[in-house]
């Protein structure tokens with residue numbers, strides 16, 4: 001595959017603030033992204049992801065802070081460059097294709113605007129369509145294509161002018177689950193092949209973790225944690241982040257001399273428990289990988305659900321007293337009847353403790 005773009009640009013965002021009336025939607029955002037890296041902005045609805053992307057695109061003017069692309073200030077210090085001067089490609093949720101133009105016409109448009117000659121345009125459009133798996137679709141009408149194909153056209157249009165930064169705003173959210181997974185993996189591969197820097201807005205952590213080198217977890221207009229996917233999974237910084245990323249069961253608990261007393265009444269006492277810090281209240285994260293169906297006495301519960309996935313069973317086990325029970329998730333190799341009693345072995349090294357006092 002021949003790259004359509006050579007290399008991406010760096011992005012620096014410093015102290016970015018956006019307000020709408022009295023509502024502070026971005027609250028001092030700082031981000032540094034190296035050339036060619038893919039950043040996912042991940043967070044619940046209304047946390048400010050799209051607002052941040054719009055500020056980066058030049059679609060909205062922030063009230064404070066600075067944005068630089070490849071070291072050149074595009075917003076802040078009295079400067080505000082419009083979108084067409086920022087060297088970006090954009091892909092939106094609703095495809096935003098022009099229905100009266102052919103697929104080729106849609107993809108060609110950014111080149112026409114730039115005054116690229118007809119012959120060069122034809123070869124670059126054909127190449128961009130090849131890259132997104134739509135070779136030979138140039139003369140079709142967008143309305144005759146499936147949702148997934150239309151989004152591929154939008155992607156071809158975004159990359160055809162060889163932008164050094166690509167911006168994505170929930171590009172897969174209108175597609176069904178299988179197609180989302182396929183296209184997500186393909187976009188990830190394409191971005192790496194192109195070497196383009198990308199910022200990808202999503203509320204879906206599977207998408208973010210599949211695509212991105214770095215994930216910024218946002219909430220309430222702030223970045224709660226920004227790290228590589230592995231670091232977020234293994235070292236979530238707060239109980240909030242662990243909960244949003246669905247990293248496992250999160251229980252309020254009391255740290256004791258011997259381990260933890262969970263809110264559901266269960267006492268977790270174990271060999272490595274002593275190293276987790278001072279007694280007091282907090283939240284304990286119990287990821288699926290910390291649990292194994294076994295023979296131990298530490299934790300006992302009842303199987304309440306099982307779902308087959310990829311050669312194993314995602315199993316839910318209820319522990320604790322009725323009325324305040326805690327549901328734990330783990331993977332098992334065998335199918336178990338609902339309501340079967342099960343003993344769980346705990347890998348203490350995989351538990352994460354978030355003391356309230358911290």
Ligand SMILES: Nc1ncnc2c1ncn2[C@@H]1O[C@H](COP(=O)(O)OP(=O)(O)OP(=O)(O)O)[C@@H](O)[C@H]1O
Pocket residue numbers: 020025043044045046047048049050051052203
């Ligand atoms: N132009 C605007 N005028 C007033 N309020 C706005 C404007 N744009 C965004 N907001 C508000 O800013 C907040 C953040 O919106 P934003 O679209 O950035 O969130 P988001 O994280 O992208 O959410 P979603 O995933 O639902 O798109 C919301 O409360 C929204 O109502």
